[in-house]
Amino acid sequence: MSLRKFIFFLPFFIFFSIQAQTRLTVVIDPGHGGSNTGAVCENIMEKDLTLxxxxxxxxxxxKHPLKNVTLHFTRTTDVDLPVRSRVEIIEKLQPDxxxxxxxxxQKLLSTNRGFEIYYAPDNLSSNIETKAKSYDRANRSFYYGYIIRNLFLKTNLYSVWKLPLNMFTQKYGIMLFDDTTVPGLLLEMAYITSPEDRACIENPQFMNDAAWFIYESIKLIAEKKP
Ligand SMILES: [Zn+2]
Structure with a gap:
């Protein structure tokens, strides 16, 4: 390559090398655990499904490592893990x-069903700097949640398993969002109290498709991260 050509392409090389180094750190938090079973329906316990x-x-x-993604888990076994400890883990790691x-x-309404995405809201604060950070966190949470929402509509969960998209909204008043400072999402994968959703959950192929959906979501978020 001539020097002129090299100089012309230099900005592209720099751009792509920066792109390749962009790393996304994600913490996956399997809800509940140990003596905290979460929701229970017939012989199904939420803590087992999340894990x-x-x-x-x-x-x-x-099996399919992503070079630019680092993954952490708050728990990988069936242990008690209070929300306070989950907050500590997340705050220490400061993931993206x-x-x-x-x-x-939903005990009273077995007709309630579907997939739900909740994202971290902006916390009210009078301090302008805290408020700016909080808005940034809420915006990023919304953006990542929106990527997941759009991807969901293209997955087997939606087209093959007929799992409806029930909700995409921010959630106020939970410690996991209120006491953390980084972007966060809470996914309610399906209703264990709905006979239709439960039929899906009890099929290992559905759980595989759900896991693949989360894997693909993280891959896409790593690509689209600003
Ligand atoms: Zn739960």
Whole structure:
């Protein structure tokens, strides 16, 4: 390559090398655990589903590693882990994003079903600097949640398993969002109290498709991270 050509292409080389180094750190938080079973319906416990799904995500990452993504888990076994400890883990790691995984329940209405995405809201603060950071966190949470929402509509979960998209909104008043400072999402994968959703959940292929969806979401977020 001539020197002139080299100089012409130099900015592109620099751009792509920066792109390649862009790293996304994600914390996956399997909800509940140990004596905290979460929702229970018939013989299904939420704490087992959240761990099972998270470990399937980990298996996909081990099989198809993403060079630019670092993944952490708040728990990888069936242990008690108070929300306070989850907050501490997240705050210590300061990831670009944390994803808390849950399964929903509604005892009175077994017709309630579907996938829900909740994102970290902006916390009210009179301090202008804190407020700016909080808005930035809320915007990023919304942006990542929106990527996941759009991807969901292209997945097997939606087209094959007919799992509806039930909700995409911010959530106020939970410690996991209120006491953390980094972008966060809480996914309610499906309702264990809905017979239709439960039929999906009980099928290992559905859990695999759900794990693949989360893997693909993280991959896409790493690509689209500003
Ligand atoms: Zn839960």
């Amino acid at each position: 099972d799904l998270s470990m399937r995500v980990r298996a996909f990452f081990n 994003l944390f994803i808390s995984i849950h399964f929903n329940s």
